[in-house]
Amino acid sequence: MARPKKRFPQLLEEIDRTPWGPAEQALVAEAVALALEIGDEQLEYQARMRQTASANMGGATDVMLNSFAWCLAHHDADPQRFPADLDNGGADLMWQFKWMASALRSSPAFSGEQISAVLDDMESHYRAAGLGLSGVLTARFEDAWDAGRIDDAEALRVQLEATPRDEHSHCDACGRSQFAGFFADTDRDADAIRLVEEMIEGGFSCGEEPEHALSRVLLPYLRAGRFDEAKSAHLRSYRLAKDNPDNLRIVANNIVFTALTGNEARALALIERHISWLAHDGLNVDAHFAALSAFAVALDRVTATGHGSTPVRGADAADLVSLFGEHDGPWSAEDLAGACWDAAERIGAAFDERDGTSGHARSLERMRALASEQYDVPIRSDAFVAAPAASVPLDADGWFQRASDLAQYGAEKETLAALPRALEVDDPAKRAQLQSMRIGILVALDRAEEAAELLPARIGALREAGLEAQADLESRLGLATFGLNTPEAAEMLEQELTASDSLPAWSRGDLALSRASLHLMADEPGAALDLVEHAARHFTEAADARLVNTTTLVALSSLLSAGDVDAASALLDRFIEQDDLSTGHRARALSMRARVRGGGDRFAEGATDADEACRLLAGLGATSALASTHLLAGALWEDAGDPEQAVARYRVAARFAEQDGDDATAVNFRLARGMLAAGDAEEAAELFGTVLDQEEQSEVPAGSRAMTASMLARALTASGEFGQAVGAYGYAAELFGEAEQHADQALALLERAKILARFDEHEDAIEMLESAADAVRKDPEAVGTLADVLHNLGQAYGGQGDERAFALFDEVTALAQQHDAGWLLADVTDSRGRALGALGRIDEAVAAALTAADGFSALGDEGSAGGSELYAARLLSGSEREADAVPVYRAALDRAAQFPPLREVAALELGTVLESLGRHGEAAEVRALLD
Known part of the structure; x- marks a missing residue:
């Protein structure tokens, strides 16, 4: 038993430092099993207390209820051996009581009497333990609100606000979120928004906050006309909530938002992504009610936009039959909307019968009333892709032409689909040609045995057409003339x-x-x-x-x-100008020229070719080819510096790929990158996160995942989500290290350090920069990255008055001189001056700053030159050498003609210095420059 007993405390330590999620849940399960193996109830108590919290965060209600009941019984029997608080930083038994009443309320399988008994038992335990009643009042408030006893809930809310807070009160984040939700539900939108904004501004967070709170004020923001705030709240809320099935209510709120804001395609995508969560926690029925009503609202909107026949992927899962009933074939959006309403009404009626109220019926009425609300808040990560505008051939000859065009482009899948109807053509020569297409495609797809079986039909059609010589030839050669x-x-x-x-x-x-x-x-x-x-x-x-x-x-x-690109380019130009090209040949040639032009840096011209190829392919109904050609167009527009155009093409490419069941991960990465370049950082962050999840599931190489994590971090930074960006850069650095991409690892650490320094976490920033320096030195080819990292580390040391800065500046200077990097040389000289100034070495600092100014000026960078001179002037003025500072200020001012901020600062400071010297006339002249 010695080894299990040694392992058990190690497990508890791992659990307590592991974030909520599958890994933590597995550790908890192992701890419980190990305690049972050891046969020690006190150890089992420690494990099960953690199991209760883990199950609450993971949406395993049955596990939570059983674990809590076991712990409470043992605590009541012997409080000394089984204390309410294990003092492990997690929730104690009295805190967990709050989860129990909520869990029972979430399923109509539990009676009102059972819920009341738990609430009364909770209050008895709190009073016996001498605890404040804030936690009890919170649980009673939630019960009244969820049951639809709104007057009782309001009275309890007022009482709760007047009750002193204690260690069992909701935290600042959860308390504000809960009241915000109640205010939104009772048409007090302004109060709901106020509470959530207080929460965000205060930086309050918890297990499911701020994502839950943000989802609760989405509709209040819309109704207040604050669309930008609504969009930001949605994107942040969904991004934080999307990976935990216990967040089903939060996702439901976000789906309603997308439905009401003209983002029906996104609403459908979210439903498809999360519909399986309905089967995650069988006891969290109230969350199912919320999700089903949200799905119904969204699917009604999808239907209203003309996409009611769109299949809803995942809706036909066996686990969902109990909710939706049996259905013949895939569920369409329109049919599933009705099934969702029916299921929500059925569940709501069960709750209302249990509660003796009409609370859930009222909730459904409010959801149905949303049909009259519409707001324009475009989000571009998802869009419906209309079926290609292809006319349907009227007869076999028309299908022959369609199949020929598709084959001439190289659209193998669509050609095979068109061939059966085309082969009904009467002309044997045409049938022979069609058989040739089919055989050639099968050979190209490594299906030679199938192709060989078709040879007799091909040869028979040739003979019927009178082409005896060709028939004899192919009889001798078999598949040789078909690309074998x-x-x-x-x-x-x-x-x-x-x-x-x-x-x-x-x-x-x-x-x-x-x-x-x-x-x-x-x-x-x-x-x-x-x-x-x-x-x-x-x-x-x-x-x-x-x-x-x-x-x-x-x-x-x-x-x-x-x-021979020149010859190919000239031939392509002549070929495309021909009048006798079929649609398929023209589309293929345009695609080829698009790539050739892209390779020659003629990106916009190439993108125009790719767009035209897309138009032609759409007319042929070549959806698979359309996906790759839109991807080509997007890449070319991106290279042409037009991310808006790129985003439009990537979005279509991604949707076509998804519709065809192909992996859209790579396309979505490009789409997210385009969104970031176009300024849609929040949407890009969400999509990069989705791509990273997909890459993790597919176990793609670490270096590729690292690039995605790094781009996610960039998007989070641009979105103002600095805390998450720090984590993402850290993960990217870890993955780059695993892939031995040391320069990229250093850059990720550098960006992480910049964010830490921005929030005055200078010690941590320096630690990151030191790690970055160690990493980049492992890559002798990464000279630019080495210089960047060492320069930043030197600046960080200099800001702390650390003499180690100067050795790093010397190294960067040597690199700049070695590689003729004049601007870097001037910049590191400026940094040296600032570090010297921080140490009080004024003369050396001024000399370095003025040398830097000369270097910048020689390169034509007058703005940076003026900045260096301004710093030198401030050093002189600050060391009581105002007269010496005046000419330096004037030099900076002379450079500032094209830089208004520099001009304003230099003039203001120079005027002040001149006043201090008694040179009032000159001061007035300088200040006049500001008018």
């Missing part, structure tokens, strides 16, 4: 080419093109080009413009593979 990439296929093609003089021109072209394609696959573009020229001549002789154009596309691929 084997040595045997290449050898057979070579043999047939050698003896092809007697074949029709079309067959000779087909042989040459087939062999050219294999050369291209083998990275032999020169040989491919030679054969492409032969193929083009043969197809021209056969008067087959379609295959002449196909051959040109193979020639273009060969030129690009050979690196």
Whole structure:
């Protein structure tokens, strides 16, 4: 037993320092099991007290109730052996009492008498322990409010506010959030907003705060016309709540917000993301009621926008049949809306019957009344993607043309889907062509056995069309003319080419093109080009413009593979200008030219080509190809410096990928990056967080996750979420270290240090910078990062009066001189001057600052030069050398013509110095410059 007893205290320490979540829950379960194995009830009590808190935070109500009941019974039997407070920094038994009444209230399976008994038992325990009654009043207030006894709740709220706070009162965050929710529910929006803003301004937080409070004032903000605050509150609330199923109510509030603000696509996306949470905690039925009514409101809005037929992914899960009932096929948004309303009404009626009130019916009435509210608060992370504007072919000949265009672009999936209807065409030559498409696609998809089974039909169609020579050729070659990439296929093609003089021109072209394609696959573009020229001549002789154009596309691929971009670009321009191009060929050529132009830094022109290709593909209904082509367009617009255009394309690409069941993680990363560049930092932060979650689940390499975490940190910083940004940069640094990307690790630590320094956490900032310096020195190639980190560390040391700054400045100076980095040399000289000034070494500091000013000026940076001179002037003035300061101030002022802030500060300070010297006229002249 010695080893388990040694492990147990280690487990408790791990539990107490592990954040709430799956890892912590696993440790708690292990602790309980270990205590049972040891057979020590006191150890079991310590484990189960933690289990109660863990289950409360994780939404495991049944575990929480059982664990609490066990602990309370043991405490009541022997308070000395089983004290109410373990003094471990977690909730004590009396605090946990508050969770019990709430848990019973959350399910109509528990009677009103049971709830009252728990509340009375709670009060008895509080009185017996000599505790204040704030916690009891809080629980009674929550019970009255949840039951719909609003007058009783109001009276208890007033009584609670008049009751002195004690250690069992709700914390500042939870108390404000709770009252804010009650005020919002009783149409006192201004009071609700006031409480939440007090909470945010005071920096109050707790287990599910501020995300719950922020979700409670979303509608009050909208009704007050404060749309920017509403949007920020939504994005922050959802980002903080989205990973814990116990936050179902919070997510429900956010879904209602998206539905009322014109973000129906986002509402649907959130429903799909969280609908499985309805099966998470079977006893938290009241949260299910809130979520179902929110889903119903949102799905009604989705239907009203014309997307009622959209399938709701995840709604047909077996765990949800008890809520929605049986359904034939996937649930549509419109059908699921009705099922949600029905389920909410059924649950609400059970609660009202238990409570003897109409509280839940009233709540449903309020939710239905939201149908009349609409606000315009656009959020761009989600959008409905309309089906491509493709006309449906009217007959087999129309489907033949559609399949041909799709194949000529290379849209394999859509071509295969169109072929069955196209093969109904009467013309055997067309059927032969269609069979060729199908066989070629199957070969390309490594489904050669299936392709071989279709050869007899292809050959039969050729013979029916009178193309006996081609039929005989393919009978001999099998799949060799359809792209089968084997040595045997290449050898057979070579043999047939050698003896092809007697074949029709079309067959000779087909042989040459087939062999050219294999050369291209083998990275032999020169040989491919030679054969492409032969193929083009043969197809021209056969008067087959379609295959002449196909051959040109193979020639273009060969030129690009050979690196002859100029020739490819010229050929592309001529090709796209042709009048005889099919839609498929034109779309393919535009996509190729878009990439070529992008490679030549002609990003906007390339993006325009990609957009046109998207338009053509939409007309063909090529949704899979549309996703990749929109992604191309987005990348080109992003490189062109137009993130707004990029975001629009990435959003469509992501939605198409999701609709096709493809992994949209990489697209969403680009979308989030575009949003950040476009100034939508809060939306970008949410999406980066989602991408990081997906990457964690997929176990992508640490370096890739680190980049996402770093971008998340940037977005959080831009959103003003500095605390979370510090954590994200720390995680990014950890992952970069794991990937041995030391320069990137150093940059993440550097950014983390900058935030810490911003909030005067200078010791922690210096520790981060020292770690960054250690990391970057492991990468001898990262000269720029090394200089940046050492410079910042030197500045931090200098700000603390630490002489170690100067050795670092010397090292940065040497790097700047070695790499002819003039601006860096001036900047580090300025930093040296400021560090000297902080140490009181005025003459040296002034000399360094003026040297820096000269360096900046020589590079044309008059603003930085003036800043250095202003610092030097302040040093002189502050050391009672006002007369010496005057010419330096004037020099700074002379540089400040194009920099109004510098001009204003320099003039004000110079005027003050001149006044102190009794030079009143000069002071007046200087101050006149401010008018």
